Amino acid sequence: MRRTRAGSPTRTLNFIVTIINLRAPGMTFMRLPLFTWMTFVVSFLIILAFPPFTISTVFLLFDRMFGTLFFEPAGGGDPRLWQHLFWIFGHPEVYILILPAFGIVSDVIPTFARKPLFGYPVVVYSGVLIAFLGFGVWAHHMFSVGLGPVANSAFSGLTMLIAIPTGVKIFNWIATMWGGALRFRTAMLFSVGLVGMFVIGGLSGVMHSAAPADLQQTDTYFVVAHFHYVLFGGSVLGLFAGVYYWFPKVTGRFLNERLGAVHFWLMFLGLNLTFFPMHFAGLLGQPRRTFTYPAGLGFEGFNLVSTIGAAVTFLAVLVFLVNLVRSLRAAPTAEANPWEASTIEWSISSPPPPHNFDRTPEITSRDPLWHDGIAPSAPGEEEFHMPNPSFWPLVVAGGLLLVMAGVLVGLPLVLFGVAVTLVGIYGWSFEPIH
């Protein structure tokens, strides 16, 4: 976890600078592919949401190792501070998980509907708005803590507001598909699956946002049902859509479409069998985070169905793994643009050459490959941006590995790992740039 915290912001700064500063000529912000847009938005969420979490874990570390009193009521400390700092990170974090998936399906659906994304600017702005509002709703995870009616009402209202930009996105995807020449390839199946499943998870989310209702639902399986519909039905389906969509671009090989369909339908069935009954079990009062429950409370049937659903989901993942291995063993057959997509990564070979584009492309529209194609830049502007070949990142990674191992083994190894990491960072920062 600590390592994620160090790594995420570093990588993220890289994304932000790349997207702001290294766009191809003509690639204005309002022509960026949606996946790039959402990566950009999520990058800001990461750099702004992780620091409070870093600080709260430092406090916790000091409490545990050096006896400070941050969360210790006996010394005047307040455990609620932990909850606040954690959720100031934790709520943006759920948008960190879902927005990339939204970006993926916003690129996949137009491709397989053969229509430009409906209301592109609105989809962009609603993504930005979701991220922005995401910083103002953390205390809806704390309704049962007893913050008082004013705080609860404010956080309720702000939370309900988020349903608006999210709903807008759903309608934009539907309108994109409306009247399109739909082709249900596997990537499209997963994308449409996301649209449907996220609506269910979103609706139970709005139910949580009402503080009085939430008091009833807090820490029950209803919450578990909600966040699995948004994170499994949303993020995971979206990520699989992205895998099936870009796999040929990345590897030059297709994933088998028939196995893909089996994978999707099994997973769709499995996730609904697993998570839908949890709504009922939760409303009946089954608490979460308990491994068992007394017989005769009416939870048995729901839990049995959930167990069967989990097995079906497992089968689905197995089918995917088989598909993956089969595909990686097959010969590369993917042409540059197998899905007839509109964005520029599909104009170069699959897999792309190490330097990506032979000449920096000039962008003249939002869906370049559906309009004029891409014009090569004027001569004289040839500049490949290649990463600096450096071994220092490896030293840093090795140092962090030693720190993590040291946590299990003993303090000397931790200190040695810290030293290696610092030397690595120092060397990385000051090595000559060519």
Place this chain on the structure above:
Amino acid sequence: MERTSTGVPNEKMLMWTFIGSECMLFGSLLATFLVYRDQSIVGPYEEELLNIPFITVTTFVLLMSSLMMVLALSAVQRGDLRGSRLFLLLTAVLGLIFLGGQVYEFSHFAHEGLGLSRNLFAGTFYLTTGFHGAHVAVGVIWLLTLWTLALRRRLPPEKSVTVEVAGLYWHFVDVVWIVLFTVIYLMSGATGA
């Protein structure tokens, strides 16, 4: 320099973004400090400990280091080798003096009985100012590295953006201190020495 979409060098863009992230880091620390102000159950309390005149002096030293940083950048941009070396070194030295003041202050507090786990003021004070001190220390190492580059004539005007980025960081750390100085010291109710 590499062509960028905005015309702003990548390193500079990266530093600004990083500073945005750092605002949340120090914001969390300060929020905690404010929430726990006057919540300590046992002494020594902040009013008895904080030495405002002393910290005012080290604050002034840190502010002057920002001035030296500006002069260093200007010297590097003009290709003034002597000035680059002098002002980079001065910036780092003033930063070190500030750190020395912090070491003195911490050890003085510890001597007065304010161990890290003594009360809430101890935890919030040591961690908040300690995080800031660590940032100053990183800045000093950075500046001394730039100084050795200048000594070896490897900081020509074309590379001034390297110094500019270090300057952005240094000024940011300085601004954070102005906020910490105001909130922790001036608003503490301590009457002075």
